[in-house]
Amino acid sequence: MLPDVVRSLDGRKCFFTDRNNYFVVELPEPFPAGFEYWIFFDVRGVAEPDAVLLFIQSAYAGDTRKSPRSRRGEKVRFKMLVSKALEGRRAKRPP
DSSP states (O other), X not given: OHHHHHHTGGGOXXXXXXXXOEEEEEOOTTSOTTEEEEEXXXXXXXXXXXXXXXXXXXXXXXXXXXXXXXXXXXXXXXXXXXXXXXXXXXXXXXX
């Protein structure tokens, strides 16, 4: 599942975490009720023009009762994360 989710990041809403990274949620069919697929990642600029590095830090099934979404509801589009990384900056969490 991970490669398909990564390929679709361009159109996804991502969420800020408390650990200076981001995550997305996938709701796959084969998972039992009450579970989601969480992918935690970071996006960083590199010396090469018009390029960024996407670091997948972890991906696993998580219990929705302990969802990281409930900790912070701030969303950010993946395109914004890439845009900021290309500028050598990080997206800021909304006030």
